[in-house]
Amino acid sequence: MVKPRAIISVYDKSGILKFAESLQDLGFEILSTGGTAKHLLKAGISVTSISDVTEFPEILGGRVKTLHPMVHAGILARMIPEHENELKQYGIDPISLVCVNLYPFKNTIEKPGVTLEEAVENIDIGGPAMIRAAAKNFERVTIVTDPGSYNKVIRELRLKGEVSITTRMELAKEAFLHTSRYDNVITEYLYKCIQDKSGAENSIKSIGGDKSPFSSMINITGIKTLDLRYGENPHQMGSFYATGNLPYSGIAGAELIQGKPLSFNNILDADAAIRIVREFKKEPVAVVIKHTNPCGVAIGDSPEAAYIKAREADPISAFGGIVGLNGVICGDTAKRIVETFVEAVLAEGITDEGLAILSKKPNLRVLILPENFREASPELDIRWVDGGFIAQNPDIPRELIAKDLKVVTKRCPTDKEIQWLLSAFKVVKHVKSNAIVFWKDCATVGVGAGQMNRVGSVKIAWDHAGVKAKGAVMASDAFFPFRDGMDTAAEAGITAVIQPGGSLKDKDVINAANEHGIAMVFTGIRHFRH
Numbered sequence: 001m002v003k004p005r006a007i008i009s010v011y012d013k014s015g016i017l018k019f020a021e022s023l024q025d026l027g028f029e030i031l032s033t034g035g036t037a038k039h040l041l042k043a044g045i046s047v048t049s050i051s052d053v054t055e056f057p058e059i060l061g062g063r064v065k066t067l068h069p070m071v072h073a074g075i076l077a078r079m080i081p082e083h084e085n086e087l088k089q090y091g092i093d094p095i096s097l098v099c100v101n102l103y104p105f106k107n108t109i110e111k112p113g114v115t116l117e118e119a120v121e122n123i124d125i126g127g128p129a130m131i132r133a134a135a136k137n138f139e140r141v142t143i144v145t146d147p148g149s150y151n152k153v154i155r156e157l158r159l160k161g162e163v164s165i166t167t168r169m170e171l172a173k174e175a176f177l178h179t180s181r182y183d184n185v186i187t188e189y190l191y192k193c194i195q196d197k198s199g200a201e202n203s204i205k206s207i208g209g210d211k212s213p214f215s216s217m218i219n220i221t222g223i224k225t226l227d228l229r230y231g232e233n234p235h236q237m238g239s240f241y242a243t244g245n246l247p248y249s250g251i252a253g254a255e256l257i258q259g260k261p262l263s264f265n266n267i268l269d270a271d272a273a274i275r276i277v278r279e280f281k282k283e284p285v286a287v288v289i290k291h292t293n294p295c296g297v298a299i300g301d302s303p304e305a306a307y308i309k310a311r312e313a314d315p316i317s318a319f320g321g322i323v324g325l326n327g328v329i330c331g332d333t334a335k336r337i338v339e340t341f342v343e344a345v346l347a348e349g350i351t352d353e354g355l356a357i358l359s360k361k362p363n364l365r366v367l368i369l370p371e372n373f374r375e376a377s378p379e380l381d382i383r384w385v386d387g388g389f390i391a392q393n394p395d396i397p398r399e400l401i402a403k404d405l406k407v408v409t410k411r412c413p414t415d416k417e418i419q420w421l422l423s424a425f426k427v428v429k430h431v432k433s434n435a436i437v438f439w440k441d442c443a444t445v446g447v448g449a450g451q452m453n454r455v456g457s458v459k460i461a462w463d464h465a466g467v468k469a470k471g472a473v474m475a476s477d478a479f480f481p482f483r484d485g486m487d488t489a490a491e492a493g494i495t496a497v498i499q500p501g502g503s504l505k506d507k508d509v510i511n512a513a514n515e516h517g518i519a520m521v522f523t524g525i526r527h528f529r530h
Contacts, residue, residue, distance in 0.1 A: 003029045005074065006097035007050075009036045009066070009127060011104070012147055017043045019099065019150040026157050028097070033058075033065050066126040071095070075133045079140050097153075097163075098134035099144040101178065102127050105185045106244070116193055123186055128179045138172035139165070145178040177221060184219040214391060220382065225252065231264045238264045249377050250274055253370030254346060258355065260363050266322065266344055268292050270367065272430060273324030273346055278374055279426040280326060281399075286310040289322040293450070297427045298443035303327035303347070307336055309443040314464055315340075322346070329354040329366075338364075348373075383530075397525055400425065405498070405521040408510050413496045413519035417473055421498040421521060424475035429527035433477055436461045436485075438494070440472035454478070455485045462492040469493045477527040479503035483512035490516035500526045 006028045010016055013036070020030055020040055032040055033050045040047045051057055054068040066072075074095040077083040087094060108114060108122040134143035142163045144153055149171060156163045163171075191214075222241030225248075231238030240262070242252035251271045256262065262270065272292040277285055280299065286306035288296040296313030300306030303325045311318045323337060323345040331353035337345055338357060344365035345358070358366055380391045402418050413421060424439035431437060431449045436457040438446035446465030448457030454476065462469050470493030479502045480486060486509050489497065501522030503509065513520040 003027060004097070005029045005031060005093060005095045006099060007031045007066075007071070007075075007095055007130060008040065008099045009033050009130070010099060010101045012101050013039055015147045015150050016040075016099075017045070019147075019154065020045050022154045023097070023157075026154075031095070034062070063125070066130055071130070072133055075130065075141055076137050077140075078137065095134075095141065097142045097144070098130055100127050100131050100134075101145045101147075102131075102182050105182060105189070109185075109189050119189065124182075128182065131175050131179050135172040135175035138168040142168050143171050143175040145171075145175045149174070180219060181221045184221060187219070214380075218380070218382075218391060226261065228264050229261070236264075240267060243379060244377075247370060247372065249370060249372050249375065251367075253372065254367040255370075257350070257366050257368055258359060258362070259344065259365035262344070262365060262367075265291075266365065269322040270324070270344060270346055273322050274369065274373060275376075276427060276430050277324045277326045277346075278376060279429070280423075281374070284327050285325070287324045288313075288318045289324065290317050290320070293431055293447065294427060294444065295321060295447060296444055299423065300442070302333075303329065304333040304336055307333060309441075311336075311340070313444045314447070317464075329358070331357055334358050395429065395527060395529075400523060400525070405523065406501070407519070407521050408501065408506075409513045409518065409520045411514075411517060411519040413473075413521060417496040417519060418521075420473045421475065421496055424473055425498050425523065425527075428475040428477045430529065431477065433528045433530060435477040435527075435529065437475045438462070438465045438469055438472045438492075439475065440468060445469060445472050454480055455482070455488055458485050458488045458492075462488065465492070471495060473497065475499070477529065479506065479526075480509045481505055483508045485509075486512040486516065486518065490518060494518060496520065498523060500524060502526070 004027060006023050008016065008020055008030055009032055024030060024045060030040065030045060030047050031050055031053060032047045037047045037049060050066055050071065054070045056068060058065045070092055073087065073092045075098060077087055077094055102124050103122065105122060109119050131143060131145060134141045142153060144150065152167065153163055156167060222243045224239050225242045226240040228238040228240060230236055242248045247253055251267055251274060269289045269292055273287050273289045276287045276294055276297060283299045284303050284306045285299050286303060287294050288310050295317035296310035298306050298309030298313060300309055307323065307325065320341050320343055323342055325347040327347065328349040328351060329347045330351050334354040334357035338361050342364060344367060346367045346369055348369050350366065350368065358364055376394060376396045381394050383390050400422055420439050424437045427444060428435045428437040431447060434451045434454045434457045436448035437444055438461045445468040446461035448460035451457040451460065465472065472494055473496040474489050474494045476499040479500050481503055482505055496519040497513065498521050501524060510520065
């Protein structure tokens with residue numbers, strides 16, 4: 001009988017020695033190339049070079065190694081007489097297992113100073129070709145791209161003498177996902193190169209325009225990291241998928257160290273918390289999220305002080321919320337957190353004392369943010385609609401500073417008001433439109449979210465703030481279409497306003513602000529959030 005053959009060529013070498021040894025013990029001949037062959041030989045595993053199989057040397061600086069009929073015919077041959085006869089005719093032995101995973105192209109393009117030529121040279125051709133060939137022929141060939149599948153494959157080979165067709169189909173699906181993600185990163189990189197070269201990012205036009213930085217096709221791939229108990233509502237099913245490569249960013253990279261698994265709604269709220277916490281680079285900040293909107297955001301001298309102020313901004317809404325902190329949870333902060341019901345808390349870290357206190361609430365979800373949480377994901381913002389999805393660049397403009405603000409009223413805001421206005425504008429960006437934020441003493445005092453008219457959002461923010469509105473500043477995510485919003489703000493006691501400007505009624509709104517002695521600045525940046 002012909003010895004079963006396995007090709008092994010992997011970037012991720014975790015567990016590969018044990019896997020190769022097990023295959024060898026099961027009678028497999030191991031074929032390999034390059035660094036993988038050296039790695040196996042060094043461990044004492046017998047390896048047959050691909051060049052010995054093809055009787056052809058590696059050429060073109062290694063660009064052509066496995067692209068040969070002796071390899072691909074051995075993988076693609078089916079269990080039918082015609083194929084078996086052709087294999088015999090050309091002296092080709094079948095290959096029954098292919099273990100290949102690819103060097104992450106993302107690692108190449110993230111290297112400082114990498115050139116287009118260097119990136120292109122790192123596009124693997126032979127590896128994806130073998131993976132796709134083996135996955136296509138899953139009726140006979142086992143394709144393994146994930147080290148996590150090694151044990152299952154060996155177990156089935158030992159128990160049954162073969163890998164089951166069910167497992168081979170599952171592995172083929174994983175293989176096509178592997179190459180799909182690989183190709184997607186390359187596609188996005190090349191489109192970005194074209195975009196940067198042509199300046200297309202500055203040529204985006206409205207519908208009917210002839211230039212766009214987006215490709216004609218978008219591939220969305222993700223790795224399932226969690227099956228959820230249910231979706232947004234109990235009658236819906238749901239799962240959580242991470243995108244990109246390890247280490248995952250954002251909520252996908254957070255570590256759950258205590259509490260129940262995250263729910264669908266927890267994930268959305270936790271993501272909202274991270275986005276706001278990320279806005280504040282230096283000072284300790286705390287945020288309380290309810291239904292993806294902030295009901296309280298505050299800056300403090302410590303995480304504990306910031307959290308107390310954020311919770312007290314709207315204590316009724318804060319009940320059952322998601323808490324986000326950009327510092328470490330110490331014992332004092334933990335004591336404050338367990339004073340009321342909180343669904344989950346996210347922070348950069350936690351002390352032993354803090355964790356011991358929070359553990360008294362065993363259902364409280366405690367998540368430690370990944371080290372890269374301050375880096376906003378560069379991935380497209382995708383929104384699903386019935387029949388498709390829309391895509392846009394993330395809303396990550398450069399951080400506003402005082403000199404960016406255009407004063408449009410007779411009265412200029414004071415230095416204190418300017419700092420409050422800048423902080424309020426960071427928060428209003430993350431509130432559902434129409435969005436209004438009242439800010440005072442380094443904390444929100446009122447939030448108006450998701451209303452159909454802007455003056456309605458002002459009234460809701462005022463209702464939440466009550467007497468705290470007097471002396472506060474106001475941020476709006478978009479322009480005021482009429483002066484009624486300004487009149488209402490003045491009645492509430494607002495002293496300064498930050499907004500994008502750009503309304504046909506700007507003059508009326510400015511006049512209203514001047515009548516009330518309110519200072520107002522324009523940013524020129526709108527932050528709608530639907």
